[in-house]
Amino acid sequence: MTNRHILHIDLDAFFASVEVKRNPSLAGKPVIVGGNGARGVVAACTYEARSYGVRSAMGSVEAQRLCPHAIFVNGHHADYAAESEAVFAIVRDVTPTVEMLSLDEAFCDITPALRRLGSPETIAGDLRRRIQDECGLAASVGIAPTKMVAKLASEAAKPQVGPPGSSPRPGAGVVVLADTEVLPFLRPLPVRALWGVGPATHARLDRLGVRTVGDLADTPMPSLLSALGARQAAHLSALAHGIDERAPESNRAAKTIGQEETFANDRLDLDALHIDLVRITDAAVRRLRESHTTTRHITLKVKYATFVSLTRSRTLDSATDDLHTIRNIAEDLLRTVDLDPGVRLLGVSLGRLGDQGSEQMSLDDLFHESVDLDESPEVDPELRSRAALAVDEIRARFGAGAVGPGTLVDGGSLRVRGDAENPWGPGKEEPS
Numbered sequence: 397m398t399n400r401h402i403l404h405i406d407l408d409a410f411f412a413s414v415e416v417k418r419n420p421s422l423a424g425k426p427v428i429v430g431g432n433g434a435r436g437v438v439a440a441c442t443y444e445a446r447s448y449g450v451r452s453a454m455g456s457v458e459a460q461r462l463c464p465h466a467i468f469v470n471g472h473h474a475d476y477a478a479e480s481e482a483v484f485a486i487v488r489d490v491t492p493t494v495e496m497l498s499l500d501e502a503f504c505d506i507t508p509a510l511r512r513l514g515s516p517e518t519i520a521g522d523l524r525r526r527i528q529d530e531c532g533l534a535a536s537v538g539i540a541p542t543k544m545v546a547k548l549a550s551e552a553a554k555p556q557v558g559p560p561g562s563s564p565r566p567g568a569g570v571v572v573l574a575d576t577e578v579l580p581f582l583r584p585l586p587v588r589a590l591w592g593v594g595p596a597t598h599a600r601l602d603r604l605g606v607r608t609v610g611d612l613a614d615t616p617m618p619s620l621l622s623a624l625g626a627r628q629a630a631h632l633s634a635l636a637h638g639i640d641e642r643a644p645e646s647n648r649a650a651k652t653i654g655q656e657e658t659f660a661n662d663r664l665d666l667d668a669l670h671i672d673l674v675r676i677t678d679a680a681v682r683r684l685r686e687s688h689t690t691t692r693h694i695t696l697k698v699k700y701a702t703f704v705s706l707t708r709s710r711t712l713d714s715a716t717d718d719l720h721t722i723r724n725i726a727e728d729l730l731r732t733v734d735l736d737p738g739v740r741l742l743g744v745s746l747g748r749l750g751d752q753g754s755e756q757m758s759l760d761d762l763f764h765e766s767v768d769l770d771e772s773p774e775v776d777p778e779l780r781s782r783a784a785l786a787v788d789e790i791r792a793r794f795g796a797g798a799v800g801p802g803t804l805v806d807g808g809s810l811r812v813r814g815d816a817e818n819p820w821g822p823g824k825e826e827p828s
């Protein structure tokens with residue numbers, strides 16, 4: 397074991413809790429964040445909805461069957477990002493070593509803060525109170541000598557789902573495990589609780605009679621080597637004994653930026669998908685530029701009506717944040733995809749992100765003559781870059797829908813994808 401104190405903080409039902417904060421009349425009700433249409437997906441839900449068996453990633457049709465009176469709300473990513481920033485600013489008052497896992501959870505190394513702020517229990521309690529008082533959100537905290545055990549401890553601290561139609565039973569809020577408490581905590585847990593135990597590994601362990609973490613810890617290494625191979629056997633055996641040397645990594649940057657859209661009706665026509673792709677790519681690149689970064693790896697994701705998914709990707713020689721370049725590559729990738737099964741979902745993901753500096757300019761500095769940036773591949777790259785900076789400035793001032801690719805003009809208005817649009821599938825009233 398180590399003398400480290402790793403804290404894992406997880407905001408309870410985060411997206412749904414933010415929606416309740418936005419609209420307090422939803423408090424105590426079964427609220428689902430996601431698309432309520434036939435192809436919608438549950439992104440998050442309140443504990444009241446969970447009491448009926450609703451869970452994240454469930455299809456909305458199934459969620460409505462389980463809880464017919466559930467209240468569906470669209471997601472608001474900009475609000476989630478703002479709330480997350482406020483919460484983790486509080487966490488960084490305790491320690492600068494914060495490894496963000498997502499908008500609603502992070503690992504922190506609080507070992508250096510103990511002398512200044514008190515015991516692990518005191519630090520965790522103070523954090524939860526500040527987050528509740530200053531942000532109006534609830535959080536669960538686990539503290540342990542290793543990252544994995546700290547995460548499992550925070551799960552044990554969470555509220556418990558009650559019977560259908562009931563409010564959740566309060567959880568401990570904070571679970572702190574000392575070195576001597578780690579193994580007694582781990583041993584009764586199902587083996588699938590360990591990092592790296594997916595369905596295939598679980599099946600192999602089940603054939604060995606390994607059901608719990610304790611069973612795994614007691615299994616002779618030769619048996620594990622035969623069933624799992626050297627690397628995985630060593631990894632899982634160490635975790636089962638509470639051994640994990642990985643420390644939180646502070647200020648970990650996002651690995652990818654992406655945008656995807658589920659359609660109300662299957663897309664079979666390349667021309668129709670082209671318009672969708674322009675809209676999706678524009679939204680992804682807008683987020684890329686707002687993050688002041690660049691990409692070298694572009695991935696196109698397609699999910700068919702049969703629910704089979706595929707990806708196509710390309711790596712660039714040099715980094716870019718140019719919409720024209722990224723969109724052309726995405727279009728090339730799309731042309732390699734068979735559309736016959738019908739496209740249910742289309743997405744674009746930008747990876748290998750890197751830092752970028754830029755200089756803002758105005759449109760007045762750009763043109764001596766009219767140029768269609770959306771259609772002309774011969775426009776000078778420097779001119780396109782300067783135009784993109786001006787577009788950023790317009791959007792920052794007037795909103796995403798103030799300017800965009802001409803391809804997205806529909807019925808006299810510009811149809812760009814905004815932050816308020818639901819990424820978890822179209823609702824019942826949304827157009828195809």
